[in-house]
């Protein structure tokens with residue numbers, strides 16, 4: 001028998017009826033708990049759906065293989081993250097989720113540096129259980145509504161939920177991306193970059209540190225409003241095997257990432273993570289591309305960048321695991337404009353604690369450095385701008401599983417401008433110019449999605465240069 005899949009307005013009507021029924025069956029003095037109501041719905045593009053909605057924040061998550069897509073609006077539970085509070089917050093979150101039937105997930109994001117508190121309204125992190133969600137899983141689309149019922153507050157919560165439902169809009173498509181105007185402003189500019197790399201090379205010689213990931217924020221003005229959801233749709237088509245994450249605070253401020261890097265995936269006690277570091281450009285010519293890949297696999301500087309990440313992750317995870325193993329060989333992750341080296345790790349945890357995993361792993365030396373403490377202290381003092389959610393941890397937490405990506409390849413869309421972030425692992429043997437070209441290559445997939453007023457200065461270099469010029 002084929003299952004009946006209601007159209008959008010019938011799905012909304014079904015949820016509304018479920019809310020009315022919930023009111024009848026719930027004792028208003030029951031203890032605090034989460035309830036999730038769901039209904040199947042006709043296939044709708046989650047990004048187009050987000051574009052049409054009015055409630056805030058708007059959030060989006062897609063895992064790397066596209067098996068789970070979650071678009072959320074508003075919130076039933078909102079937990080702004082404070083520096084000292086990450087662990088208790090995550091514990092509260094997992095307790096709430098454990099007592100909730102259904103597929104509830106808390107969307108979460110944490111900034112790169114948990115000691116730094118400000119990044120406009122994003123702060124040093126956010127955790128939200130969306131009020132309404134459109135979820136796509138195993139080719140099924142589900143519309144869901146989450147409720148946090150507290151003793152004596154049940155009616156108020158049900159009324160808020162019905163009001164949210166009544167505000168839903170039907171999707172009507174995604175607006176075109178704007179043209180990027182003029183030249184970008186880079187923080188730091190090339191001279192500042194060169195100075196910092198040289199300073200780091202001295203520090204490595206003195207033995208103070210072994211690796212620091214230095215980054216840049218590049219800012220363009222846009223000709224008209226830039227839809228984060230259109231950007232994620234186009235970017236995701238270009239980089240199919242990437243996590244996609246988006247958080248729109250309001251119509252003037254959003255953060256999105258289309259990133260190849262997994263921080264961790266936890267299913268019960270089973271853990272998967274990876275060391276992603278070491279980069280070469282890609283070439284359109286097949287033979288040249290293959291030569292670049294082979295050169296990357298054989299290159300000692302890139303191998304060293306990757307090994308430092310692998311060793312650090314392995315050493316830090318060891319005390320949390322009953323078993324832990326990593327791939328012997330490096331594999332290649334091939335994106336549209338760059339390719340990376342990757343080692344994968346698998347383990348069995350002693351405890352199913354996301355708080356422990358986040359604190360242990362983040363930030364890995366793929367975005368921070370070795371030693372973590374010295375690299376972070378150096379970056380706070382010398383990087384020269386504040387990363388905010390770039391190179392942060394973003395993902396979703398469920399009752400029995402969780403997954404986080406590392407938000408490299410990310411942008412903030414703020415008041416008519418686009419800020420694009422990119423970093424490169426600086427180690428002994430790094431060359432300032434080659435590392436600058438590496439971050440240009442990392443930004444070039446994003447830039448290729450836009451028309452540019454002044455494209456002649458777009459930062460694309462001949463592919464062979466990045467490795468040869470060291």
Ligand SMILES: C=C(O[C@@H]1C=C(C(=O)O)C=C[C@H]1O)C(=O)O
Pocket residue numbers: 213215276277278279305340366367408409421422423424425426442
């Ligand atoms: C920091 C970024 O990427 C990281 C740095 C890499 C490198 O230097 O080779 C490769 C992948 C990531 O570990 C970024 O893209 O912003």
Ligand SMILES: [Mg+2]
Pocket residue numbers: 277278279305424425438
């Ligand atoms: Mg590198």
